[in-house]
Amino acid sequence: DIQMTQSPSSLSASVGDRVTITCRASQTISSYLNWYQQRPGRAPKLLIYAASSLQTGVPSRFSGSGSGTDFTLTISSLQPEDFATYYCQQTYSNLYTFGQGTELEIK
């Protein structure tokens, strides 16, 4: 199975900060990388697909980049509603796998 590793596991930041979360795959996955946001007690929500495509309705402060094995999710200016847990997911193989998550907390 393809292993996905996110860093950091947790992150403290303030409203207005620029934040970057990294996801690394154990083998190349081309650009088949999705990002999800999960708020406490809620289902995950799709933010970014195919590494850099913004899902309809998601604010433009979210962006994604990368290909091969290394990917990033960037939030350009944190808003209060962005404090949540973020997961990457590879769909290159038919055995889809998620990263362990990055918890974004208010500083």
Next chain:
Amino acid sequence: EVQLVESGGDLVQPGGSLRVSCAASGFTFSSYTMNWVRQAPGKGLEWISYISGRGDTIYYAESVKGRFTISRDNAENSLHLQMNSLRADDTAVYYCARAVYSNGVRPRFDPWGQGTLVTVSS
């Protein structure tokens, strides 16, 4: 509105069985592959199973292979997960999620249901 609603979560004893379901509405269910993803309390997301639109292609994560069975009823717009030989580490919220493909791009999951809690304990 596209909507997925899970049901069937319950408390079950180790070694027992349970079936959870997902009711789909607002889209042509048979045209979409569907997935089950679970989340143990305080833990991350774990993909566990995939079924194609016609039900003829199925995949499982190693952690559930041989114990869980995914199925769908396209006439009823419903997805199911039969879980047998349940263990304590199967305790989780179980989500169903639609897989969306576009322009040859591999899938993303959108939307997700609200989840149903399965607790395995004596």
